[in-house]
Amino acid sequence: MSRDFAIAQESFDEILAWFNPDRERAAAMYVQLRHDLAKTFVWRQCSDPEGMTDEVFDRVARRIREVRPTYKGDPRLYFRAVANNLVKENFKKIKTQIALEDADLTKQQVSQAEAEDADVEECLQACLEELSFDKRELILAYYAKEKQAKIDHRRELAQRFGISVETLRVRTHRICLSLEQCIERCLPAYEQRK
C-alpha cells in the first residue's frame, strides 16, 4: 500500500484540534497514534503497517468535517474503527502479499541481512555510548541471563531496586526502545558509506 501520503493542511489541523486544543499536545498524540496504529496492523499480519496507517489518516481526513461534530468519545477509537474496517477490506490482498513476501526470501536477502548485522553492531556500540551509565547497567543486568534462569534473575533484580518485575520490565523496555531508535537512525549513515 506504499504511496505518497499527504493530508491537506486544513484537514490535518482539524485532526489535531480534535485530539486536543493544545497544538503541542495534539501533535504528540498524532505521532503516538500513528505509531500505535501501525503496531495494531503488525498484530493483524498486515505487510505494510506504515502504508495502512497513512491510509487510515487519509480516510479520516476526508471525513473529519462530518464526523467530528457528532462523534462522541475518544477520537483515537474512531481511528481504530477505521483501521479495523481497512484490515477487513484488505484481508484478501494482504494474504496474497504475505505469500509473495515469503516466497521472495532469497539468498540475496539473507546475505544482505548478514551484512547489516555488522552495521547493527557498530551502531549499537555508538548508541550505548549515548546511554547514561545507570541505563546501560540496567540493560546489562536485565539481559544477563536467558531462558529459565532469567525469571529468577529478574525477580532478584527487581527486589534489589525495590520495584515490581512489571515495573522493571517497563523501565528496560523504554531504554531498549530509545536504543533501538538510535540504532535505526544510525544505520543509514553506515549504509551510505558502502
Place this chain on the structure above:
Amino acid sequence: MDDEIIDDVFLREFLLGKVNDEERGRIEDLFLIDPQAKERVLGVEQDLIEDYLEGTLTTADGARFVARYAQTPEQRRRLRITKSIKDWALAEAASSDPAKTSGRSGFLAWFGFRPAFVLPLAATAIIVIVVGAVWLSRRAEHSAIEKELAQLNAPSSFRDGPVSLELSPVTVRGGESQAPLNTRASENGVELRLLWIQKERYPGYQATIRRVNERQSFSVRTLQPESDGKAIRLKLPAHFLTRGMYQIKLSAVGSGSSVEEYQFMVGN
C-alpha cells in the same frame, strides 16, 4: 486495566492472534487510550520477542510470531537489533561472571599476596580513577550543552528573528557548499534555517549535530517546523561553534526513514 481478566498469558495469546475478534478489539482499544495497558502489552510483547530469539516458543507459536513480527525487511531488522542488544548484554555478563572466570580470580588472589605487585596495581587503579573522572566530567559537559541546546530550542523561546544561515540538505545541488558562518558577529548565538524538502510534513523533528571528524554529537529533540512545514529552525550558542565543518542530521519524530543531512562551515 482489569488485571484479573487481562493477564500476561492472555496478552500473549492476543499478540499471537489466538483471541476472538471481540477480545482483540477490547485490547486494541485499551492499547490506544490507556497508557498503563499499553505499557503492559508492550512489556509482554518484549518477553515474547525474547522467547522467540531464545528459541523457546513452540513450533506453532514460532510460526505465528514470524507471521506477525518477521514479515517485512524492517521487522526483521528490528528483530536483529533486539538480538544484538541481548547478545551484547549476554557477552558482557559472561565476561564478568565469577563462575566463568574462576581461573582468573585465583590468579588475582595470587597477585594480592605479592607485595611487588601492589605498587603497579595501585598505579593502575589511580590511572583508572583519573580516566574515569575525566570521562565523567566530559559526560557532564555533554549533558550541560544538550540542556542548553534544549532550552534555546524550546518552542516557547522561538520568535521570528533574523536567520544566520539557511541550509539546504546535502542531497540538493549546492547544499554541501554553503558560505562560511561567522559567529563573532552573533554573540547571542546563531539561528540556522534548515529547509525540509521532503513531501511529507511532520509535527516534530530532532536534530543531531557534530563537528565533522569528531565522534561526539549533540541532540536537540523538540524542534518544530515553521507554520508551512517547509523549514525547521535550529538555534546554537556561539560558544558551541569553533572553526571547522559541522554536520546536522534532521529526522522526523515517529518516522525512522525521513532524515535529511546538512553541512556548514564555521569560518572564524
